[in-house]
Amino acid sequence: MDRERHQRNYDLHSWIGVALGWFVYVVCFTGSIALFYHEILGWEDPAKRTMLPAEPIAFHEVFDGWVAERDAEGEIEFLTVTFPTVMEPYYSAFAHVDHDDGTHENFFPRWHPATAQVLPERKDGMARWLLDFHRDLMWPSALGGRTVGRALVGVAGVILMLAILSGVVAHTKITDELFTLRYWRSVRLKWQDTHKVLGLWGLPFYTMIAFTGAFLGIVAILAPLVAVLAFKGDQEALIEAVLGEPPQAVGAPADMMSLDDVITLRHPETGEVARRVNIHNWRDQGAVYDVFFEPQSKLELVEAKSYSGVTGEAVTNPAIMADTPALRVSTAITPLHYGTYGGITLKLLYLVLGMSAAVITAFGSMMWIERRLHGNEGHRSPAFYRALSRLNVGITVGVAVATAGLFVHNTLYSGTEAMRMIWTGWAYFAVWFAAIGYAWFRADDYRATKELITLTGAFLLIASALNATLTGHPVWFVLTGEGHAPTAWVDVALIVASIATFGIAYALPSFRVGKKRKPAAPATTFVSAE
Amino acid sequence: MNPVLIGVLVMLLAGIGTATYKAPRLTSILFWSLTATIFLAAALLLIVPGPFSEVALWMSLAVPLIWAGFQFLCYWERNQWRVTTLLIAVTIVGAVLVAIIEPPL
Numbered sequence: 001m002d003r004e005r006h007q008r009n010y011d012l013h014s015w016i017g018v019a020l021g022w023f024v025y026v027v028c029f030t031g032s033i034a035l036f037y038h039e040i041l042g043w044e045d046p047a048k049r050t051m052l053p054a055e056p057i058a059f060h061e062v063f064d065g066w067v068a069e070r071d072a073e074g075e076i077e078f079l080t081v082t083f084p085t086v087m088e089p090y091y092s093a094f095a096h097v098d099h100d101d102g103t104h105e106n107f108f109p110r111w112h113p114a115t116a117q118v119l120p121e122r123k124d125g126m127a128r129w130l131l132d133f134h135r136d137l138m139w140p141s142a143l144g145g146r147t148v149g150r151a152l153v154g155v156a157g158v159i160l161m162l163a164i165l166s167g168v169v170a171h172t173k174i175t176d177e178l179f180t181l182r183y184w185r186s187v188r189l190k191w192q193d194t195h196k197v198l199g200l201w202g203l204p205f206y207t208m209i210a211f212t213g214a215f216l217g218i219v220a221i222l223a224p225l226v227a228v229l230a231f232k233g234d235q236e237a238l239i240e241a242v243l244g245e246p247p248q249a250v251g252a253p254a255d256m257m258s259l260d261d262v263i264t265l266r267h268p269e270t271g272e273v274a275r276r277v278n279i280h281n282w283r284d285q286g287a288v289y290d291v292f293f294e295p296q297s298k299l300e301l302v303e304a305k306s307y308s309g310v311t312g313e314a315v316t317n318p319a320i321m322a323d324t325p326a327l328r329v330s331t332a333i334t335p336l337h338y339g340t341y342g343g344i345t346l347k348l349l350y351l352v353l354g355m356s357a358a359v360i361t362a363f364g365s366m367m368w369i370e371r372r373l374h375g376n377e378g379h380r381s382p383a384f385y386r387a388l389s390r391l392n393v394g395i396t397v398g399v400a401v402a403t404a405g406l407f408v409h410n411t412l413y414s415g416t417e418a419m420r421m422i423w424t425g426w427a428y429f430a431v432w433f434a435a436i437g438y439a440w441f442r443a444d445d446y447r448a449t450k451e452l453i454t455l456t457g458a459f460l461l462i463a464s465a466l467n468a469t470l471t472g473h474p475v476w477f478v479l480t481g482e483g484h485a486p487t488a489w490v491d492v493a494l495i496v497a498s499i500a501t502f503g504i505a506y507a508l509p510s511f512r513v514g515k516k517r518k519p520a521a522p523a524t525t526f527v528s529a530e
Numbered sequence: 531m532n533p534v535l536i537g538v539l540v541m542l543l544a545g546i547g548t549a550t551y552k553a554p555r556l557t558s559i560l561f562w563s564l565t566a567t568i569f570l571a572a573a574l575l576l577i578v579p580g581p582f583s584e585v586a587l588w589m590s591l592a593v594p595l596i597w598a599g600f601q602f603l604c605y606w607e608r609n610q611w612r613v614t615t616l617l618i619a620v621t622i623v624g625a626v627l628v629a630i631i632e633p634p635l
Contacts, residue, residue, distance in 0.1 A: 005608065012605040154594070161598040166605070214594035222571070222593055226586075229572040231633045241634060242583040326587035333591075 006170070013166040017364035020159050022395050025361040027156040029399050030134035031213070032354030035339055035347050038087050041127040042487050044410050046471060047110060047119045049484035052089040056113040059091050060258040066093065067282055070107060074099040079279040083263050084113040087486060091116070123417040126410040129424045130403065135216075138425060147220050154217020160210035160357075167199060174200060187512060188370050195363040198356045205353045206360075212337035215330075247306075247315075250286035257289070257312045267293040267303060268314075279309065288315060299332045299341045362396045374512075390440045390448070397452040398435030404456045405431035407463030407494065411470055446512060450505045457501030464494040554614040555604050562617035563600035567593060569624025576631040 033040075042048040063081060070076055078096040082088065091111040098104055110119040132138055132146075139149025171177055177196045182189045199206070224235055231238045265274045270293065278290040287309025295303040306315050335341040339350035369392060372378030373385040409427040413420065435452055442448040468474035468491065473484070475491040549557040571593050578585045600617060607613040 005606065008605045012602075158594055158598050158601070161594065162601050165598065165602050211594060214598075215591060218594055218597075219590050222568075222590060225568055226572050226575060226589075229568070229628045230575050234633075237633070238586075242586050244583075324581075324584050324587075326584045326591070329591060330587045 010170045016163045021361045021365045028358040034131045034134040037131045043490035050089040053114045057116045058260045060260045062116045070095050082276045123420045125420045126406045151221035157210045157214030191363045212333045247280040247288040249281040249284045252285040254285045254310045394436030394439035398432045400456045401435045402428045402432035404459035411466040453505040457498040460494045460498035464491045554610045558614045559601050559604040566617040566620040567597040573624040573627035582634050
């Protein structure tokens with residue numbers, strides 16, 4: 001590669017990092033936490049600590065009564081029911097109802113698996129915030145809503161892909177750099193080598209996560225765009241062309257096949273149990289159950305079969321029955337991105353690699369600033385680069401403090417369910433901005449980093465202690481086998497993470513280790529001996 | 531068409547034209563790579579043979595790769611005008627194909 005092209009490519013790599021590194025960092029960091037959405041959901045919601053009975057109670061009549069109530073309120077547009085599992089030990093349903101006055105309403109009730117009593121309402125909170133902040137930045141409706149946010153996160157994936165491509169091309173001695181970590185040399189070399197070693201060893205993972213993230217984000221805005229272009233604005237026609245027509249109602253009333261029979265269904269080929277049912281045309285002769293079974297290959301998002309909702313005979317529903325290479329690849333994207341296909345061990349591996357992606361971007365920004373603050377590059381004043389460095393600490397470490405702070409906030413929250421998500425958002429941003437302010441006014445990047453990381457560890461430890469105290473569900477349930485084990489494991493994870501965080505804070509230097517510039521030599525005067 | 535809208539569109543086009551003239555690589559990576567990707571994907575969706583749902587899914591999968599590829603090309607190509615011209619040409623050809631081909635219904 002000629003020198004000019006190499007330089008251009010190197011500049012592209014650097015400027016991507018400088019201009020968008022913080023954004024990519026936040027997406028990577030929050031994504032690493034979002035991996036544990038279901039585990040955190042169980043931890044934050046006491047209803048999920050219900051012990052799953054061996055035989056869940058009969059549910060069909062309860063559900064039928066509830067659907068009748070919704071039906072009286074308007075037209076049910078979408079109806080689904082989910083059966084109890086260890087992670088979500090209750091029956092739950094979702095209904096989207098179109099009212100006669102043109103408004104819509106969503107319902108999310110839950111029923112106890114042993115008594116079928118309605119469980120207390122629980123609105124989305126910390127777990128949903130952590131997941132959605134990664135998926136769509138909780139983008140406000142006033143600025144275009146979640147679809148815009150999701151597309152922006154998809155753009156982060158494209159940026160990461162571009163950074164990976166330009167980074168690989170920029171590094172011409174990949175084999176040497178894979179094994180070079182000059183940890184005890186200068187600050188710049190240490191960060192530079194860490195950036196390269198982590199980047200190169202994790203390359204396949206980062207490429208996969210960038211591509212799948214870009215797909216999941218961009219597809220949300222791409223579908224309407226393509227519809228506007230290729231289908232002259234008719235998005236429904238596009239959906240129909242891709243998914244086929246949904247089952248149509250006949251108009252003749254009928255008794256439904258019992259959901260208590262559906263829960264006992266097994267996938268005809270794999271033998272896996274039914275987990276969820278999408279219901280079309282409830283109490284109609286043309287009713288169809290789309291039954292989603294536990295996927296045999298965890299890389300599949302779903303393994304679905306359709307049955308007549310009246311007779312229970314297998315029927316064809318093109319929207320879910322298609323089994324084509326493209327569908328298999330696209331349904332594998334979500335499990336691949338969130339690491340849901342290999343158990344908790346794989347998720348922990350994803351956590352390490354995801355965090356390392358965040359660390360790489362942070363090191364990239366730090367190197368860029370370091371070269372200008374203590375090197376020969378850059379044309380701005382030292383004060384400008386110092387300000388940038390403080391912001392870098394505040395944003396990167398601050399997001400960790402804010403995330404840990406949410407766990408404490410969740411255990412102490414005593415407001416209404418309707419306000420839970422709003423207060424969660426306020427708490428998150430308040431802690432994050434406080435951390436940015438602290439890093440700014442502390443005016444010592446090394447100490448600010450150590451102190452903010454220590455605060456992160458303290459928050460994690462406090463959250464675990466508060467959970468044990470307030471919910472009566474201590475961490476040693478992991479050992480005794482009492483209570484809901486997955487929840488207790490989250491407490492174990494919080495304690496381990498807090499110890500690791502304290503260790504990192506302890507190991508970090510309190511000041512910059514490097515050569516100090518020699519002070520200018522005093523002017524020498526020659527005095528005559530006379 | 532609403533004259534205000536026409537005015538806004540003209541201003542937008544003038545702005546993009548000026549930006550392209552002043553900084554072709556930067557405008558290409560920020561703007562033309564995206565338009566080229568969108569119109570290329572939409573055009574391919576209409577002209578690639580095979581079941582539509584299958585082509586649509588493959589196209590959705592290909593879009594991030596095409597976009598990142600175009601962006602990379604912006605700083606890889608020696609001649610800054612060559613890549614800009616290519617991306618504008620892809621955008622125009624894609625737009626023409628989308629305009630003249632009827633969607634499969």
